[in-house]
Amino acid sequence: MPAIHEVATITSKGQITLPKPIRQALGVDFGGKVAFDLRGSQVVVTRVEDAPHEDPAIGSFLALLEKDIRSGQRVTALPEDLVRAMLSAVKTPVDLKDEIEGDVAL
Numbered sequence: 001m002p003a004i005h006e007v008a009t010i011t012s013k014g015q016i017t018l019p020k021p022i023r024q025a026l027g028v029d030f031g032g033k034v035a036f037d038l039r040g041s042q043v044v045v046t047r048v049e050d051a052p053h054e055d056p057a058i059g060s061f062l063a064l065l066e067k068d069i070r071s072g073q074r075v076t077a078l079p080e081d082l083v084r085a086m087l088s089a090v091k092t093p094v095d096l097k098d099e100i101e102g103d104v105a106l
Helices: 020-026 056-071 080-089
Strands: 033-039 042-048
């Protein structure tokens, strides 16, 4: 990566605007995230890759649901009125008897 030297002014709220050449070099844009690491007297700015949020409660719930599905416990059909309401909200026609294509993971 070529050397880029840019100067940013700190506002009264302690904020800066990351200069455009730096944003472009890092490949970040509006909503992107950067990390600041203080190394001695230097600040190193790096792009932060968005990691998917993992909620431990969701993971536990999905594991319980998978166990129930595998054992056939507590698994019942959705109420018919709920099925009709869900299908009416879908923009693309759905045939519930169609085979599912591709991998399905819980």
